Amino acid sequence: MTATAETSARTRGHGVRAEGVTKRYGRSLVVDDVHLDLPLGGVTALIGPNGAGKSTLLSIVGRLLGADAGRVSVAGLDVATTRGDELAKRLAVLRQDNHLDIRLTVRDLVTFGRYPHSKGRPTAEDLEHVERALAYLDLTELADRFLDQLSGGQRQRAFVAMVLCQDTDVILLDEPLNNLDLRHAVAMMGRLRDAARELGRTVVVVVHDLNVASCYADTIVAMRDGKVAACGTPAEIMRPDLLEEIYGLPVRVHELDGQLIATYYG
Amino acid sequence: MTVTTRPARTTPPAALVGGVGGLLVLAAISCLIGVAGMSWEVLWVSRLPRTIGLVLAGAALAVCGLLMQLLVRNRFVEPSTVGTTEAAGLGLVVITLLVPGSPLMVKMVTAALFALAGTWLFLRVVRLMPVREPILVPLIGLMLGGVISAMTTFLAFHHDLLQTLNTWMTGDFSGVLQGRYELLWLVAGLVVIAFVAADRFTVAGMGETFSANAGLDHRSVLAVGLAIVSVVSAVVVVTVGVIPFLGLIVPNVVSALVGDNARRGLPWVALLGSGLVLACDIVGRLVRHPYEIPVGTVMGVLGAVFFLHLLLRRSRAA
Ligand SMILES: Nc1ncnc2c1ncn2[C@@H]1O[C@H](COP(=O)(O)OP(=O)(O)OP(=O)(O)O)[C@@H](O)[C@H]1O
Ligand SMILES: [Mg+2]
Numbered sequence: 001m002t003a004t005a006e007t008s009a010r011t012r013g014h015g016v017r018a019e020g021v022t023k024r025y026g027r028s029l030v031v032d033d034v035h036l037d038l039p040l041g042g043v044t045a046l047i048g049p050n051g052a053g054k055s056t057l058l059s060i061v062g063r064l065l066g067a068d069a070g071r072v073s074v075a076g077l078d079v080a081t082t083r084g085d086e087l088a089k090r091l092a093v094l095r096q097d098n099h100l101d102i103r104l105t106v107r108d109l110v111t112f113g114r115y116p117h118s119k120g121r122p123t124a125e126d127l128e129h130v131e132r133a134l135a136y137l138d139l140t141e142l143a144d145r146f147l148d149q150l151s152g153g154q155r156q157r158a159f160v161a162m163v164l165c166q167d168t169d170v171i172l173l174d175e176p177l178n179n180l181d182l183r184h185a186v187a188m189m190g191r192l193r194d195a196a197r198e199l200g201r202t203v204v205v206v207v208h209d210l211n212v213a214s215c216y217a218d219t220i221v222a223m224r225d226g227k228v229a230a231c232g233t234p235a236e237i238m239r240p241d242l243l244e245e246i247y248g249l250p251v252r253v254h255e256l257d258g259q260l261i262a263t264y265y266g
Numbered sequence: 267m268t269v270t271t272r273p274a275r276t277t278p279p280a281a282l283v284g285g286v287g288g289l290l291v292l293a294a295i296s297c298l299i300g301v302a303g304m305s306w307e308v309l310w311v312s313r314l315p316r317t318i319g320l321v322l323a324g325a326a327l328a329v330c331g332l333l334m335q336l337l338v339r340n341r342f343v344e345p346s347t348v349g350t351t352e353a354a355g356l357g358l359v360v361i362t363l364l365v366p367g368s369p370l371m372v373k374m375v376t377a378a379l380f381a382l383a384g385t386w387l388f389l390r391v392v393r394l395m396p397v398r399e400p401i402l403v404p405l406i407g408l409m410l411g412g413v414i415s416a417m418t419t420f421l422a423f424h425h426d427l428l429q430t431l432n433t434w435m436t437g438d439f440s441g442v443l444q445g446r447y448e449l450l451w452l453v454a455g456l457v458v459i460a461f462v463a464a465d466r467f468t469v470a471g472m473g474e475t476f477s478a479n480a481g482l483d484h485r486s487v488l489a490v491g492l493a494i495v496s497v498v499s500a501v502v503v504v505t506v507g508v509i510p511f512l513g514l515i516v517p518n519v520v521s522a523l524v525g526d527n528a529r530r531g532l533p534w535v536a537l538l539g540s541g542l543v544l545a546c547d548i549v550g551r552l553v554r555h556p557y558e559i560p561v562g563t564v565m566g567v568l569g570a571v572f573f574l575h576l577l578l579r580r581s582r583a584a
Contacts, residue, residue: 064479084481095475099473101340102339102526104472104525112468112469112472112476115469115481116480120529146525
């Protein structure tokens, strides 16, 4: 964590704070003594190879999974001890793979994003949030379709719309760009950045595309073998030697139109 | 909460009003057909209680089917496919043997406790099973129900109760008279609770991750839901007997029509549940007139065919 990020964390409060988080499955250590300190407001990209422990860490931070050791607080609340319904107003999380056994329409699903606030009795204000989230993710036309009548990318957008509709300080998304086409991927990252800049949300996204991380994130956290291998601004992380070490693949980094773009093909 | 802030779509759609109309027509037919001559006395003491009993039991059992399907997250479960009903029957036999001539209320409470225990056992077994194949879940339930039934039959056989047991375990409204069905109003109250908590059940049906994300207390919703299911099953078994498969047929049909959002689906489930039981009862009274075929038997035939249809459709889709 850089000095500037640390000062701003102290002055503006913590978005996500993890101290010594550890998780084992049997003998294998999948999250190994992770410390994180993300200030309130900003987009953090979590990157790293398959099996690095990104989803496991995100699930622990999002209180979907208990840690074997360590503490996590989100928006100043300890996720292990805060009541679930209180936490749900401050923290929203979406897993990597989502499947619903029940048939819901897109609008119903997104409306359930308001559940922590409305407890199932959506007010006019809640419904405004729903319509806005639908429009935000280009779902208005599909709002009355059942989820099982959508394409993979459309369904993914519906789940993200639900989580955004929850309107929480901290938003954790595990590979939200899965199945999205270029236009919708760019639009979604833009929305997330707006939420961070304009509304002060703390957004943590797991992404595999280094260039998405480089162009949209304020902070990049790179994981490898359950550990945080590097953490910093895109300029600090988008370095060929560092990326090669993390991915075990030669990576070149170019400056194009003021952005740091990695190439790694061929 | 004021009316103006309610979303427009929770106002009853015209179709639902039509459905209520259809139900009233069925109820009127159910009141008027029958063997004995008609008089106000007959209507008041026998016909009306019978029709009200059918409406209440039908709605409640169908609603229970939906609750179970959401809570267990399996399309094939309902009280008669997971052992709940059989456990209630066992409770009824046990209390009859231990305290002969106990009041209806005591019988009902005992049956409800047994139903709760049976359902809990089913959930434990399902949780312990490593296989997550949806089709296996009701099969486990049917086996469990079979074991409980066998115990019940064994007890009844040894105490010369087989005949009585048979009448208990076949849903039949012909014995429903004033003074013998009022417990069914209790299930109406439980259905109201299900309506109030509808969104909780839907969120629970979305699974553990979504429940956790929404801050829903999954355990307490599960507990309340299973309590409702157990008490309804017990009351229905004690007052009219078993009506199998109703909770399977109706929610599956409603799911195909309006989806699984319980707030939208529940009115339909209750309505169709009542309507289907009324229709089966009318059919049972007409086919062998002047004799009656119990509604449980009619529903059993219908339900078995429907269950098979569900299974076949699934295996074709897979
Ligand atoms: N339930 C589990 N039981 C045993 N091992 C598990 C379990 N869940 C995850 N793992 C292991 O933990 C490690 C980290 O998994 P995780 O899902 O966090 O990786 P990831 O960084 O999200 O990878 P990906 O990029 O593929 O999504 C992997 O090696 C995985 O095999
Ligand atoms: Mg992952």
